[in-house]
Amino acid sequence: MQSAYAEPVVNTQRAAAEYTLNFPTSRYPETGAHIKDAIATGHSSVCTIDRDGAEENRRESLKGYPTKKGYDRDEWPMAMCAEGGAGADIRYISPRDNRGAGSWVSHQVEDYPDGTRVKFIVN
Template sequence: SQQAAGYTLEFPSSRYPETGAHIRDAIANGHSAVCTIDRDGAEENRKESLKGYPTKKGYDRDEWPMAMCAEGGAGADIRYITPSDNRGAGSWVSHQLDKYDDGTKVRLIVK
């Protein structure tokens, strides 16, 4: 069962279609829609989640749950997507989450 989240964030898939599709599919496949913000754990989570996914020229490796979520890390869903979509989405999300402290639970809804 999904834990309750104090906040929701609507992700604009019209602006970042590849990332939006990835988040939607990953959640449909049972990954958490709730992100518990854990900025200090991001580097370790990224290392764990990307293990076994080699870099590909011209693509970024997108993770869901995101590395900055306590739910991220080993077992995260990885998809190769274009860098402009991935980086635009990443900076959009982190900007939206700036106002929340670590430990805050935010549910993402793909619009």
Template structure:
């Protein structure tokens, strides 16, 4: 009986340790606390190793003149997406990735569009959304890359 309790306790400790390690390494949060003002810029280190196609697209779009700053504007995301993807045909097996993203005030008509694999695009979008969920609309975010 004591051995069973010991093994159960050991398994729980190992699982908690693994969870702490995982979230300590991969649960990267922006370098500043949530903001409601427009003056500060939150720097977000994008995980290029996890989402290489999206990272490459964002970097190339910025190099080609797109804004390196994303001003969060969730209310206009749907309209921005509609405008940015207008006239860009779908392609079987690919998503149409946009920079600036639809949730950015800088997004919409004229955004840079790239075809990338759905897993990379959707994973990156989910990651960004999770990182920025506590930040108010109007927060300015600069994407950084390793």
């Protein structure tokens, strides 16, 4: 099932991503700002889905970032992306924003198999 937010990338040359995902910054402003800032500083805007690597990526990306009461540690690239893990950009944000955004993204890509490349558009 393709969402209203995900659109196939059509290009006669090899596309960098198979789909684009327009992230709803108005619904998840803290996560959206984090993704936008992380991409602006050089992190990938493309996520290659790698669900099996998520646990290890999360462990690697969060090393050295202690938990803070009342906050989640948001990572970009996300742990479920092959581009995630060590060197990911970490930001402390509200649990409601972080978990809502994570659930939203998960729902958008649930039908995409591992290895699918998704470009995140954040306005």
